[in-house]
Amino acid sequence: MNPNTSWRALASILLMVLAISSCEEIIEYSPYQNIVKSKWKKQNISNYNKLLPVANEPFEPFRIGLIADSHTYYDDFEKQVKYINSRDDLDFIVHLGDITLSANAREFDWYSDIMNKINIPVLTLIGNHDCLGNGYDIYTEMFGESNFFFEYKDVKFVMFDNIIWEKKVQDPDFNWFDKALVNDSEYKYVLPFAHLPPWDSQFSMGDEFLYNQLMLKHNLDLSIHGHGHGYSYMQPYDDVNYLSVPAPFTKELIILDVQADTIKHEVIKY
C-alpha cells in the first residue's frame, strides 16, 4: 500500500480518537468511582438555597410533590419530570430515595441529569440501593449529609437516613432522629421522611416499635416513605399515618397539600 495513504488513514484514526475523547463522559476510571462533577456537588444544599428567602417566611399553605424509587426507570422518570414541569402549583419536590439501581457512578450522574430538568428545586433522600458499592460516599458528595432537616414556611422537614443492611449498621441513627423531630421553633408541623417504612424487613422488631414510638412521643401523625414502589396510606400501628410514595412507572404523582389546619395528599394519575 502507498505509505502516504496509510499515514493519512492513521492520522484520521488518531484524530477520531482525540475527537471522541474530548467528550468527558466517555472517560470512566471505574464504575465504583467517587468523582462528582463540581456542578453536581452538595445539591441538597444548593437546591435548598434556591428556596430562600421564601423558606424563611411565616406559614402560609403550600403544596409540594413527592417522588421516589426512580432507580433506572429513566424513561418513566423523564415523563414524571415532564408532568411536574407542566404544573405550576408546587413549591418544591422531595425524592424519597433509591435514585440508582446498583449505585454505579453513571447512575448517579443520570439521576442528576434528569432531576435537574425539573423547574423547581428537588431535595433527595438516600435509599438502600444508593448505599451499594461506594454509593453512600457518592451520595454525600453529590447531595450532602444523609441525615438532614430544613424549614420551609414554618414547617420542619426531617430527612432520615434509615438504611441498615447496605450500610452494615445495626440500627439507624435514632438518637439523631429523636433530636431532629423536636419541635424547637414552634413549627406548624414537623414532617418526617425516610426511605424505608418501619415494617420493612431491614427493620428489627425493636426498630419498628421504636420508630412508631418516636412518632407518638413527638405527637406526629404523618410519616412519609418510599421503597414500596406503590402508593399506600395506612395506619399499621395506633393512629400514626404512613404514606408510601410510588415509583415513576406507576405514572402517579403524590401532591402533599400543607394547609393551615391539616395536611392532605392527592394521588394524581398523569
Place this chain on the structure above:
Amino acid sequence: MTEVIKYCFRCIVLIGIILVSVFDVKAQADAGDSIRTDMPKVLQKAYRERTVVIKKDTITYRHRWFIPGQYKLQYAGSIGFMSVGFGYAITPTYQPALFFGYLSENFGGSKNSVVSISLKNSFYFTKQPLFRYFKPYGGLSITWGNTNNTFKRLPDYYPKEYYFQNKIHFYPFLGGELKFAINNRYFDGVGVYTEFSAMDAYLLEAIRTKYVKPHMALSMAVGVTFYLR
C-alpha cells in the same frame, strides 16, 4: 484498609517492574539464542533447553510459555486510573491479557479507592494489519472490582436474590491498535491502542431505556503495549 490496598498496589507495581526488567534480560538471551550467564540462576534454569524423546523423535523445548509476551500500560477504561497488563499471544487471533488497575484520591481523584483486576480476552479480526499498522480487535473483559460494599455473594441477612452481585462485571469491547516494529534489544514492537468498552449494567440500560443512548454506556481506554522479542 485503604493503606493496605495502597501498599498492595505498590507491591504489585514493584513486582511488575522487577518482572519486566527480568524479562528484558531473558529477551536479550533469546535474541542471542543462548542462555546468558548474567541472567538470574532461577531463570537460567527455567530457560535451559530440555529434551524429551518420544518414540524416535527428540524434541527440544524451553519453558517459556508462562512468560507474558506483552506488557501493557493503560489509562482509564473502567479498570482504574492506570492499569498494568500482562498479555499472551495464545494464537495470532486470541491474545488475552491480565490487568491490574488502581484508582484513589491521589491517583485519579476518586474519594474512594478501587482495585480492579481484569481479564481482557482480545480477538484480533485480521491476521495482517490494515493500512500497514492498524490491527482492529474486540472481545470480552471480565472485571473484578474491589472497593467498599461490593460482593459476589450476598451477606446472610439479605433475603434471597435481594440484589444481583456487584463485584464481577462483563465488558464487551472493540478497539484498534497501531503496531510499529522497533529495533530494541528487548522489544521488537510497540503498539498504541484505544478501545471502547461497555459495562454490562450500562449496556442493559442502553438497550432497555430510551434515555440512555448507546454512547452513554461507553468507556474509553488508551494504552501502550510493548512486545517482547
